[in-house]
Amino acid sequence: MMKALGSSRLSRRRFLTASASLGIGTIAAPYVARADDPTLRITGWGGKWGEIMKAEIGPAFESEFKCKLQTDSAFPYLPKLQASSRSAPIYDVLHTNSNEQWAAAEMGLVEPKIDPKLVPNLADVYPYAVSDKIVGVSIFTSAIGLGMRTDKGYGNVTSWKELWDTKYNGMRGGYVIPVNSLGQAFLMMCGTLFGKGQTDLDAAYTALEKLKPIKIVDFTGAMEKMLLSGEVGLCVIHDSGIYRYDGQNQPTDFVAPSEGVLSLEQVLTITPGSKMKELANAYVNYMLRPEVQKRLAETVWYSPANRRVKLDAKYDAKLLTTPEKVSKLIQVDWKWYNERKDEIDQRVNRIFRA
Amino acid sequence: MQTTASPSLTAVQQAASARTPGPIRPYGRYLYLALNIAILIFLLAPIAIVVVFALNPTPFIQFPPVGVSLRWFEKFFASRDFMHALGFSLEVAVLTTLSATVLGASAALALARGNLPGTRLIVATMLSPLMLPAILTGLALFQTYVLLDVGRPTWGLVAGHTLVTLPYVVRTTLAVLHNFDTRLEEAAQNLGASPVRTFFEVTLPLIKPGVLAGAIFAFIVSFDQFPVSLFLVSPGNETLPVTLFNYLKFDLDGTIGAASVVSIVLAFVVVIGLDRTVGLRSYVKL
Numbered sequence: 001m002m003k004a005l006g007s008s009r010l011s012r013r014r015f016l017t018a019s020a021s022l023g024i025g026t027i028a029a030p031y032v033a034r035a036d037d038p039t040l041r042i043t044g045w046g047g048k049w050g051e052i053m054k055a056e057i058g059p060a061f062e063s064e065f066k067c068k069l070q071t072d073s074a075f076p077y078l079p080k081l082q083a084s085s086r087s088a089p090i091y092d093v094l095h096t097n098s099n100e101q102w103a104a105a106e107m108g109l110v111e112p113k114i115d116p117k118l119v120p121n122l123a124d125v126y127p128y129a130v131s132d133k134i135v136g137v138s139i140f141t142s143a144i145g146l147g148m149r150t151d152k153g154y155g156n157v158t159s160w161k162e163l164w165d166t167k168y169n170g171m172r173g174g175y176v177i178p179v180n181s182l183g184q185a186f187l188m189m190c191g192t193l194f195g196k197g198q199t200d201l202d203a204a205y206t207a208l209e210k211l212k213p214i215k216i217v218d219f220t221g222a223m224e225k226m227l228l229s230g231e232v233g234l235c236v237i238h239d240s241g242i243y244r245y246d247g248q249n250q251p252t253d254f255v256a257p258s259e260g261v262l263s264l265e266q267v268l269t270i271t272p273g274s275k276m277k278e279l280a281n282a283y284v285n286y287m288l289r290p291e292v293q294k295r296l297a298e299t300v301w302y303s304p305a306n307r308r309v310k311l312d313a314k315y316d317a318k319l320l321t322t323p324e325k326v327s328k329l330i331q332v333d334w335k336w337y338n339e340r341k342d343e344i345d346q347r348v349n350r351i352f353r354a
Numbered sequence: 355m356q357t358t359a360s361p362s363l364t365a366v367q368q369a370a371s372a373r374t375p376g377p378i379r380p381y382g383r384y385l386y387l388a389l390n391i392a393i394l395i396f397l398l399a400p401i402a403i404v405v406v407f408a409l410n411p412t413p414f415i416q417f418p419p420v421g422v423s424l425r426w427f428e429k430f431f432a433s434r435d436f437m438h439a440l441g442f443s444l445e446v447a448v449l450t451t452l453s454a455t456v457l458g459a460s461a462a463l464a465l466a467r468g469n470l471p472g473t474r475l476i477v478a479t480m481l482s483p484l485m486l487p488a489i490l491t492g493l494a495l496f497q498t499y500v501l502l503d504v505g506r507p508t509w510g511l512v513a514g515h516t517l518v519t520l521p522y523v524v525r526t527t528l529a530v531l532h533n534f535d536t537r538l539e540e541a542a543q544n545l546g547a548s549p550v551r552t553f554f555e556v557t558l559p560l561i562k563p564g565v566l567a568g569a570i571f572a573f574i575v576s577f578d579q580f581p582v583s584l585f586l587v588s589p590g591n592e593t594l595p596v597t598l599f600n601y602l603k604f605d606l607d608g609t610i611g612a613a614s615v616v617s618i619v620l621a622f623v624v625v626i627g628l629d630r631t632v633g634l635r636s637y638v639k640l
Binding site: 041045046047048049050070071072073074075076079080083084085088090219220221222224225226228229 | 412413414415416435493496497500501503584585587588589590592596599600601602603604605606607
């Protein structure tokens with residue numbers, strides 16, 4: 001027993017020494033590496049967006065403005081911002097979808113509007129990007145419409161209402177509405193399609209009941225894969241979720257319904273308590289620059305908000321790059337929606353639980 | 355069965371007959387075997403699905419798989435984000451294991467030996483992090499760090515993980531201490547060993563199974579920890595589960611499966627490593 005004890009003691013000591021060194025290194029590293037440059041704390045997406053931001057767009061901004069960009073890409077952003085002090089918020093710039101921005105604005109966590117004097121590129125954006133349906137500024141938008149399989153012989157789909165066609169029973173896809181912006185926007189569209197408008201919830205609930213059987217998912221990425229695998233044949237999806245597979249010979253296509261497409265805006269806002277206001281405004285302005293917009297748009301297939309952006313022909317043909325195309329965008333009244341979110345969540349949960 | 359035996363049988367034959375399985379026994383054994391196989395399938399099916407997903411070349415879950423490819427493993431290992439997250443998760447898990455093991459084992463010793471008032475209440479308090487939804491623990495810690503104006507440091511993440519892994523070490527060490535023969539310690543001290551020497555040469559080796567079991571739990575729980583990490587990771591220092599979650603919101607391809615397979619293999623490697631360095635056989639005695 002003593003022999004075994006002796007040998008294990010030696011190993012343990014080595015193990016503990018190595019672990020302690022590793023631990024001290026891990027804990028100390030951020031402090032050692034901390035630069036003197038001012039740090040702008042922002043949020044941002046993962047995936048392709050995160051890749052290009054980290055590789056090109058972010059470093060170029062850091063280099064030009066002699067600062068450090070600290071991007072939090074770990075959800076959820078809003079509870080973190082909520083939990084942090086108003087006078088010393090955890091983020092300087094909040095990048096998220098419009099529905100969350102409205103919730104943040106209602107709580108006073110973000111400034112409702114961006115000052116055009118401090119962000120000159122604001123003068124060049126399409127009206128939707130700074131409309132009364134938007135808090136801050138929308139730097140990009142996707143179009144929410146229908147995604148379909150082209151190899152199932154469905155024929156030409158032109159209207160949202162075709163999603164209710166019984167031939168798609170078991171093959172249509174939607175979202176868990178309480179947690180997905182596309183699902184929430186679609187619910188409002190149901191009110192427009194079958195009732196008096198976006199706010200006609202009764203008509204929307206009735207329409208949702210009739211949509212069953214439907215396969216529902218939490219994330220848009222999951223819907224993309226279900227469409228690619230053929231598990232769904234027709235679904236609610238945003239254009240970038242289809243176009244990103246361009247050139248891969250996938251039997252899928254995006255349909256912009258005749259009634260219009262819903263906008264899924266990428267919105268930037270500045271927090272009132274930010275100590276980096278000047279840099280925050282510079283960042284918003286930078287993200288609206290035509291060359292930055294073009295690079296990002298052609299990487300992630302988002303439609304740029306700056307109307308001066310000239311995309312390559314392939315992207316220009318599909319994205320919303322002209323006033324005529326942009327006019328088909330339907331913006332959701334997220335302020336109205338958020339005020340009723342709990343009630344809506346309960347009701348749609350009942351509908352789909354059944 | 356014995357009551358129905360022929361009266362002509364000798365006592366030995368009767369005894370042998372009693373040991374021989376009757377017509378029901380093989381049936382029972384098959385049922386037992388089938389039940390065990392069913393449990394194994396239930397436990398291993400998710401892993402099998404993950405492996406199939408990781409090796410399938412299509413960018414979506416497809417059954418039956420259309421082939422075997424290592425493309426998702428290549429993508430995983432080529433990704434700086436994933437590699438950083440994997441390394442960071444391992445660092446945090448090791449640090450958490452050390453802190454939870456030292457604190458948990460010490461606490462268990464104090465609770466078992468200290469004659470403390472309200473021991474049951476203290477034990478219940480120490481186990482309470484298991485009862486609180488971990489996401490709330492994460493949020494509460496995040497808010498505390500914000501109030502203390504310390505940001506989201508790595509030590510804060512380790513502290514959060516320690517909080518949720520501590521109960522495992524306390525519980526498993528207490529279980530061993532429950533049957534501990536204190537006369538062994540008294541004998542060592544009667545033979546002239548100091549309290550420190552007695553602890554390291556008598557107490558610790560004897561409670562090692564419980565401590566080690568807790569340490570293994572602590573490592574695995576920390577390495578896979580998601581809800582607490584969600585709020586406590588800092589930009590650029592995300593753990594693997596958080597990175598996977600962020601990834602799957604945008605790209606639900608086989609990389610997730612490859613990352614999961616790597617995690618599973620790593621967990622095995624760590625357990626085997628602990629076995630080689632500290633001795634897992636004593637743990638198995640539990």
